[in-house]
Amino acid sequence: MKGVRETFGGLKNYSKSTMLTRIWERFWLGYNREGGFEGDEYLAEEIADLIRRMSIKTTVETGTGYGRTTARLAKMADKVYTVEKDVGKRRKIERRLGKLTNVKYFFGDSATVLRERILSGISPPVLFYLDAHQMGNIATLLNELQAISEFPEYKNSAIVIHDFYVPDKNFWHNGYRYEQIVDLLMKINPGHRYYYNTKASGAYRGVIFICPKEVLPESI
């Protein structure tokens, strides 16, 4: 029953098409996004592992959405900072995250908030979970990477980008490709390494993981 309650608990606030999408996801695709990471447990495991391998204490998420992934990140790291542009989500975000003492949420444009309110006040290394996306629009992602590149102390951080194109896989993506971000990654850390998810569940999205050479998984 718990899954049913999680899935339908907030449905009265949804439009008809969102409601149908949730029903489709839960009963046809068989996933539940309540645990964050769009229902992708492989992604949750990889992020937890990256946090362990790099002894990361702080995570920074862009695109809070309704705070589901934020709440999951709050169980993996000591502190989570998250930014959402859409103030219409404030009530739901506050309801989900308001009681979590290790989460700090901001409203505004991600790159601006990173630059002006987050990056000068926290300690590296950090895991960035970049998810403030709109289909086909890479500008927000490029602005976020530019903001990170302006703070050299984050050179050896991890950057995880959701909805990324993964070669030779049929994962869903927003059309973002490594070639489009490589110049900014070189500015952040010329020695960076990257790998993609090989398995997915839930929403079946492509993901790129960018990290320092020393913490690449052994299998890569």
Ligand SMILES: C[S@@+](CC[C@H](N)C(=O)[O-])C[C@H]1O[C@@H](n2cnc3c(N)ncnc32)[C@H](O)[C@@H]1O
């Ligand atoms: C894919 S959803 C995020 C999902 C959330 N991270 C999760 O896993 O549940 C993308 C979110 O990014 C937000 N967004 C889009 N552009 C943004 C920007 N420039 N700054 C901050 N948030 C932005 C959207 O309003 C939306 O809520």
